[in-house]
Structures are given as C-alpha cells and as structure tokens.
Amino acid sequence: DTEVTQTPKHLVMGMTNKKSLKCEQHMGHRAMYWYKQKAKKPPELMFVYSYEKLSINESVPSRFSPECPNSSLLNLHLHALQPEDSALYLCASSQDGNSYNSPLHFGNGTRLTVT
C-alpha cells in the first residue's frame, strides 16, 4: 500500500466545472509535489510546496491552483480545464526536498478526463 493517498482515483469533468484533487501523507514529510503524466511520457513537475510554502511553480496555467492547508495535505483546484489537460495527476512527498537522500514517494494518482 502506498503511503501517499490520492482521491479521487478517477475524475471526469466538463470544461466549465470546478473540481479538486486531494493528496494526504502521514510520513512527516515537509515537501509535497504535483506531477502531471500523459500516456507513454515521464512525469512532469507542476508545483512544489516546501514547509507549506509554494517553492516551485513550473509555469503552470492559472486554471490549476495548488493549496497546502498543512504539512500533510495538498490540494489541486481545477477550473475551466481543456481536454488536453486530461492526464494522470500524481502527488508525491519527500522528507524535506533540500537534502541528499530524500527520494520522492508517489501516490497512485488521479486519472483525470476533461470532456
């Protein structure tokens, strides 16, 4: 079982909908990440939170809005998405993201389809 839990597992939404993806970890990690993965492609970094502050935004469109309510939780708010945003959205965490030997631990992802 993964120690990073993502909900929902699957999500279908229209282009005018507002939805949220949720991620939770209880490993005491202080860095949390959102990655996007398209079919047959590697995961691509979207956002990083370190100690509950946004530390990296990889020029992601504003229709994706991350939120880190506390060190265990990470949300991704979605609004006015496009069909090309359909992908597997992966949450990950690491011990603190600024030291050696701090690998990413991934959840099982949310499969998002935008219609």
Add this chain to the structure above:
Amino acid sequence: DQQVKQNSPSLSVQEGRISILNCDYTNSMFDYFLWYKKYPAEGPTFLISISSIKDKNEDGRFTVFLNKSAKHLSLHIVPSQPGDSAVYFCAANPDYGQNFVFGPGTRLSVLP
C-alpha cells in the same frame, strides 16, 4: 531538450538472467539520481538512488552504477523475476533541490 534520456523504450529478459537498464543525462548540475518502477494504474515506486559522490549503490537484487565522466547510469537487476516486469524511470535532481527530472522510461518484460 531532454535532460534525462533512456534510449531503450523496451527490454526483454529471461527470468533468472540479468536486466540492465541504461540512462544518460546532459545536465552536469545533476548530483542525485534515482530509479523508479511503475506498474499500470499505480504511481511510480522508488527503487534505489545514488549520490554523485559514489559510483555504485546496492540494495538486494538492485544495483545502480554511476559514471559521472560519461554522464551515464545503469540499473542492474539480478536475478530478474517476472514481477519485475514494469516501466522503469530514471530521475535526476540538481544540487539536492526539488526539481526532479524524469527520463521517458524503459518497459522491462521478464519472460518466464
């Protein structure tokens, strides 16, 4: 421009033999390297990592070798098992930072 490359999209190996997966990188700032395994409908699972100050790291059946001068690393799996069949991603991280960059992946099939 791909900073982390895995030039073999797929690899087939007989059960019990050695699997060797290769990865090349272009960014000389990378100093922490990781291998992940991914099954369908699951997130990537961390396997093993290596710092740039080492040239080898071993964990059970998995060994990672790093050749800094060639900007090349490899993952050896010995002996290979059918359960090892998955997509393997190489990843790298500059200056112990947070920007993990992933390669395109190699699909390993271990044949019984």
